[in-house]
Amino acid sequence: MRSFSTTAKVSGVAAATAALLGAGLFGATAVSAEDQPIEPAEAPQIMDTPWPEYAVGDSHPNIYAVTNYLTAETNDEGDAYWTADPTEELTQEVSDALLEYQADRGLGEHGEIKEELWGHFSDGQFVTGSFAWGPANGEFYTVGDSGDGVESVQYLLIHHGYLAEGGDDGEYGGDTEAAVEDFQANEVCPEVDVSEQECVDGLTGEVTYRALVTIE
Secondary structure (H helix, E strand, O other): OOOOOOHHHHHHHHHHHHHHHHHOOOOOOOOOOOOOOOOHHHOHHHHOOOOOOEOOOOEOHHHHHHHHHHHHOEOOOOOEOOOOOOOOEOOHHHHHHHHHHHHHHOOOOOOOEOHHHHHHHHHHHHOOOOOOOOOOOOOOEOOOOEOHHHHHHHHHHHHOOOOOOOOOOOEOOHHHHHHHHHHHHHHHHHHOOOOHHHHOOOOEOHHHHHHHHHOO
16 A cells, blocks of 8 residues: 655646636546546455445445436436435335335345445446536546535535535536545545556546545
């Protein structure tokens, strides 16, 4: 495991990013062909970390992220699986919504949040690109993305102390990018087999997402 002195590095990256945005050197929705997040094969320690599990009575920001996804996912009648505000509490009502979603998606009918559900949401955002609310490019979140997937990423960044309260506006802007860079420098880079320069990219892909969900 490696550790890095991150404060000056991240500040420099954030400042450079802000300068580029301010100068209009790349558009808010433009993604360079060279822009690629950390590959799962380069982060075995993170990718081997078990997904957390939650049952009725549990409370955690990860549950908020999941219920937020369920507000965007609809059944055959076009109704959202979760129609209330996203919540950190796994109540019986949330469990019932999970049970319906799991039954419809073939994910094991138990009304709990377990590995297969996390894998489903991760793959749908970063592997198959099957969620309309996921990354616009179907692989990773970057500046210019918006929607429920971005909001969940922001909510988890707030939970970990990298984004200010109220920053979960669903818009992947400069503040979110800088928060992801901070998170990567402190929580991801020491666990991956790439240089710090390659690791701190401000992109939320499969590896950074799994770290957000699993690191405490």
